[in-house]
Amino acid sequence: MAYAIEVRQASKRYGAVQALDRVDLNIAQGEFFGLLGPNGAGKTTLISLLAGLARADSGSLKVMGHDVTCDYRRARRALGVVPQELVFDPFFSVRETLRLQSGYFGLRHNDAWVDEIIQRLDLEDKADSNMRSLSGGMKRRVLVGQALVHRPPVIILDEPTAGVDVELRQGLWKFIRELNVAGHTIVLTTHYLEEAEALCARIAMLKQGRIVALDTTRNLLQHVSGARLRLRLEPDELPPPLERYSVGTKDGSRILQLPDCASVEEVLARLRESHIQVQEMEVMQADLEDVFVQMMRRH
Amino acid sequence: MPSFLTLLQKELLRFWKVSFQTIAAPILTALLYLLIFSHALASHVQVYPGVSYTAFLIPGLAMMSLLQNAFANSSSSIIQSKITGNLVFVLLSPLSPLEMFGAYALAAIVRGFVVGLGVLLVTLYFADVPLQHPLWALIFALLGGGMLGALGIIAGIWADKFDQLAAFQNFVIIPLTFLAGVFYSVNTLPPIWQVASHLNPFFYLVDGFRYGFFGVADVSPAASAAVVSGCVLGLTAVNLRLLAGGYKLRH
Numbered sequence: 383m384a385y386a387i388e389v390r391q392a393s394k395r396y397g398a399v400q401a402l403d404r405v406d407l408n409i410a411q412g413e414f415f416g417l418l419g420p421n422g423a424g425k426t427t428l429i430s431l432l433a434g435l436a437r438a439d440s441g442s443l444k445v446m447g448h449d450v451t452c453d454y455r456r457a458r459r460a461l462g463v464v465p466q467e468l469v470f471d472p473f474f475s476v477r478e479t480l481r482l483q484s485g486y487f488g489l490r491h492n493d494a495w496v497d498e499i500i501q502r503l504d505l506e507d508k509a510d511s512n513m514r515s516l517s518g519g520m521k522r523r524v525l526v527g528q529a530l531v532h533r534p535p536v537i538i539l540d541e542p543t544a545g546v547d548v549e550l551r552q553g554l555w556k557f558i559r560e561l562n563v564a565g566h567t568i569v570l571t572t573h574y575l576e577e578a579e580a581l582c583a584r585i586a587m588l589k590q591g592r593i594v595a596l597d598t599t600r601n602l603l604q605h606v607s608g609a610r611l612r613l614r615l616e617p618d619e620l621p622p623p624l625e626r627y628s629v630g631t632k633d634g635s636r637i638l639q640l641p642d643c644a645s646v647e648e649v650l651a652r653l654r655e656s657h658i659q660v661q662e663m664e665v666m667q668a669d670l671e672d673v674f675v676q677m678m679r680r681h
Numbered sequence: 682m683p684s685f686l687t688l689l690q691k692e693l694l695r696f697w698k699v700s701f702q703t704i705a706a707p708i709l710t711a712l713l714y715l716l717i718f719s720h721a722l723a724s725h726v727q728v729y730p731g732v733s734y735t736a737f738l739i740p741g742l743a744m745m746s747l748l749q750n751a752f753a754n755s756s757s758s759i760i761q762s763k764i765t766g767n768l769v770f771v772l773l774s775p776l777s778p779l780e781m782f783g784a785y786a787l788a789a790i791v792r793g794f795v796v797g798l799g800v801l802l803v804t805l806y807f808a809d810v811p812l813q814h815p816l817w818a819l820i821f822a823l824l825g826g827g828m829l830g831a832l833g834i835i836a837g838i839w840a841d842k843f844d845q846l847a848a849f850q851n852f853v854i855i856p857l858t859f860l861a862g863v864f865y866s867v868n869t870l871p872p873i874w875q876v877a878s879h880l881n882p883f884f885y886l887v888d889g890f891r892y893g894f895f896g897v898a899d900v901s902p903a904a905s906a907a908v909v910s911g912c913v914l915g916l917t918a919v920n921l922r923l924l925a926g927g928y929k930l931r932h
Contacts, residue, residue, distance in 0.1 A: 456775075482691050
């Protein structure tokens with residue numbers, strides 16, 4: 383079975399900036415995949431290459447087995463992209479926008495699906511309003527609708543929840559999750575790392591055009607080294623040997639970053655020796671943000 | 682085919698939704714030209730025997746409006762979509778370069794045709810204009826719309842900002858249309874300017890179109906049609922090359 387997305391040694395340079403540097407990436411059909419990285423890491427460049435909005439300097443990219451350059455018609459039919467920028471055509475209403483997008487993909491009489499998209503994205507009240515009159519969040523939802531209108535097997539969402547309020551965001555994710563369960567491959571870029579952690583089964587982290595981490599979300603979280611300890615002490619002081627672990631305080635508690643879980647025992651022993659009582663203790667789970675920060679520092 | 686038809690439909694809707702600006706306004710401008718020029722010159726100038734100056738002006742003005750509006754349609758659509766970013770919806774679709782070119786060019790032809798026809802209908806009230814060779818008039822109207830539509834696509838793709846497009850329009854398109862013999866027969870010009878006029882492809886469009894009405898022209902309509910067809914083919918080739926290569930569109 384062809385990969386949903388297959389990237390081989392893809393490179394792209396804009397002037398002096400190496401936006402992508404020999405990137406290799408396979409995303410299987412049906413995955414919910416996260417593409418993370420700081421601004422300028424190459425996420426949008428990679429998406430642009432896959433979508434045919436930019437041309438790779440070297441390497442090859444395929445969507446559902448179709449080369450994005452030689453077989454661009456099939457590759458684009460297989461791909462729905464929600465662009466990062468809030469763009470719209472001011473001449474048309476929401477329904478007209480979705481119908482036109484459907485027509486660009488050769489689909490006519492697609493009104494039942496267009497109506498369902500309008501309903502699922504909670505756009506019914508605005509269906510016949512001009513795009514100009516919509517709020518930013520509404521426009522964002524229309525962009526999602528446009529990406530889905532031709533029922534592509536692969537959907538790429540480039541920062542889809544930027545500027546969307548919490549309620550709408552949850553509705554959007556419910557819809558996207560259902561699409562994933564129905565077999566659509568989802569590729570997501572987001573700055574909300576908790577979203578990526580909750581949704582994506584596998585994650586690639588990019589930095590300066592290179593993939594610096596690529597693994598399942600679970601493995602990435604397990605591999606983050608060290609443990610974080612929250613302690614409320616009486617008296618509120620740390621024995622000098624433990625000062626090196628201190629990374630700050632939070633709500634009257636001290637936060638210690640330990641090299642590994644075994645170090646918890648050493649901390650407790652030192653506290654006992656110094657006759658400092660532990661009133662509260664919590665071993666905090668590493669989250670994707672910790673992994674992200676660690677990866678970005680390491681590379 | 683449905684992809685092409687959808688883009689064509691979108692392009693037609695785009696100008697139709699603002700038809701006051703895209704159709705009515707250029708018709709009014711042409712009418713003002715006719716009223717002013719015919720008032721000032723009708724008693725002084727007779728270009729062809731038996732044809733009043735007002736009648737002579739009408740096909741030229743119709744063709745000039747057709748050309749300028751065909752150019753405006755494709756160029757403004759593309760640059761607006763480029764600058765506002767919504768061209769991405771077309772670029773993400775499986776539309777081929779030929780389909781994109783065809784849709785933008787055909788919409789430009791339709792807009793030019795509608796404006797040109799509007800100018801004719803409004804101005805015919807002021808003079809009797811025969812239509813001796815309607816097929817020639819139609820051929821030149823289509824070729825003119827296609828040529829300027831194609832030129833508009835190139836300008837829209839090339840220009841990075843509205844200022845550059847306005848420069849292209851004001852320093853290339855408008856001078857070439859004004860100097861194409863809309864207001865005079867080039868045979869009345871000094872020899873050097875006659876030669877210069879014959880280097881202007883727009884001249885053949887105006888001259889050939891006028892032949893369709895009066896059966897008289899400075900150049901034979903077949904020769905004009907050949908020159909213009911050559912230009913249309915050349916511009917089509919340039920367009921397809923730009924669109925296929927993604928020049929300034931797919932970075």
